[in-house]
Amino acid sequence: MSAERALTALRAQVTGEPAADALAQAAQGGDLSAFEGLVRRYQRRVYGLAYRHLQDPDEAQDLAQEVFVRLYRNLGKYDPERPFEPWFWRLAANVAASYRRRRPAAAVELPATTAADAREDTLPLERALADLSDDLRLPVLLHYYLDLPLDGVAASMGLSLSGVKSRLHRARAILRRVLVDEDA
Amino acid sequence: MAANCVWVREQLEPLIDGDLAPARVDELRGHLAACEACREHYAEASSLPTRLAVVRTPEPPLNLVRDVLRRVRGDRVGPMRLWGPLGLELVLFLITLWYVSGFGGLYLLVQRTAADAGAVLGWDLGQANLPPPAAGDLFLLLLCGLLVATTLYHLTLLARLGLRLS
Numbered sequence: 190m191s192a193e194r195a196l197t198a199l200r201a202q203v204t205g206e207p208a209a210d211a212l213a214q215a216a217q218g219g220d221l222s223a224f225e226g227l228v229r230r231y232q233r234r235v236y237g238l239a240y241r242h243l244q245d246p247d248e249a250q251d252l253a254q255e256v257f258v259r260l261y262r263n264l265g266k267y268d269p270e271r272p273f274e275p276w277f278w279r280l281a282a283n284v285a286a287s288y289r290r291r292r293p294a295a296a297v298e299l300p301a302t303t304a305a306d307a308r309e310d311t312l313p314l315e316r317a318l319a320d321l322s323d324d325l326r327l328p329v330l331l332h333y334y335l336d337l338p339l340d341g342v343a344a345s346m347g348l349s350l351s352g353v354k355s356r357l358h359r360a361r362a363i364l365r366r367v368l369v370d371e372d373a
Numbered sequence: 374m375a376a377n378c379v380w381v382r383e384q385l386e387p388l389i390d391g392d393l394a395p396a397r398v399d400e401l402r403g404h405l406a407a408c409e410a411c412r413e414h415y416a417e418a419s420s421l422p423t424r425l426a427v428v429r430t431p432e433p434p435l436n437l438v439r440d441v442l443r444r445v446r447g448d449r450v451g452p453m454r455l456w457g458p459l460g461l462e463l464v465l466f467l468i469t470l471w472y473v474s475g476f477g478g479l480y481l482l483v484q485r486t487a488a489d490a491g492a493v494l495g496w497d498l499g500q501a502n503l504p505p506p507a508a509g510d511l512f513l514l515l516l517c518g519l520l521v522a523t524t525l526y527h528l529t530l531l532a533r534l535g536l537r538l539s
Binding site for chain 2: 235236237238253258354362369
């Protein structure tokens with residue numbers, strides 16, 4: 190844990206950016222610009238998770254906003270003695286897992302250009318990922334894309350550790366078969 | 374595809390994650406050494422976790438940060454808004470105390486309330502006329518209503534801030 194923190198501090202020194210832990214601590218004290226710094230730092234990854242999870246730009250933006258608003262409201266629960274990122278990704282995973290689509294999938298209207306471009310332009314892996322069912326795609330995104338440990342995924346989704354492993358195995362087997370077929 | 378290949382491919386992900394017993398691992402490795410098609414599946418399965426970690430995602434919308442900050446600013450509660458109701462609560466409480474004026478006043482209040490309740494009960498049974506509401510009681514009721522409303526609003530603000538106050 191301390192090595193991880195040291196690495197984060199070193200990265201912050203090299204890049205000249207304030208460390209996420211320091212930003213979180215300042216935001217906890219009411220510094221809104223520090224909170225803005227956190228949003229700017231994590232927006233790409235949070236939006237990426239939301240977009241891959243929901244497959245809809247509007248819904249993804251809504252979910253990403255929800256993650257950051259929940260972060261703000263829960264800053265009081267963050268323990269500054271611990272690294273910020275694992276805590277934050279756990280929170281993001283909880284919000285993503287409990288997020289309910291506002292509209293049924295069939296009623297989602299994507300702009301014609303976005304939908305068509307997305308389909309033609311995406312790589313086989315991205316298409317295969319999009320075609321997975323929600324209950325298989327989310328653990329994949331949380332574990333591989335967000336790098337959340339298995340127990341974190343299990344807690345976020347209300348599953349057992351073996352349940353998460355089983356879903357990951359099933360999801361990867363589906364993806365693997367699709368990719369092998371694409372290559373053939 | 375041989376039946377054995379089907380069985381082997383079902384075990385590839387647990388094999389890569391190290392979730393299988395050594396004897397099973399040896400069995401699978403033996404098959405993979407001899408079967409090119411299954412090796413192709415194994416190679417694809419091995420590279421998947423790394424490829425999933427760097428899966429391409431679109432740029433976040435430009436207004437994401439702005440919208441988040443707008444929502445968060447709406448959440449922020451300044452000290453005046455937070456502690457202002459305390460002044461009103463104090464004033465209402467003092468007026469109520471002054472109105473009730475100690476134990477004597479409290480006794481009087483209970484006595485009058487009991488008398489009113491008895492009169493209302495008698496009116497309901499058809500034995501008496503409905504007593505006119507005492508102006509003082511209405512005033513006290515209004516004070517208590519205001520005090521409860523202000524306190525509830527204040528508690529809502531405090532609850533929204535949650536642990537950040539501690």
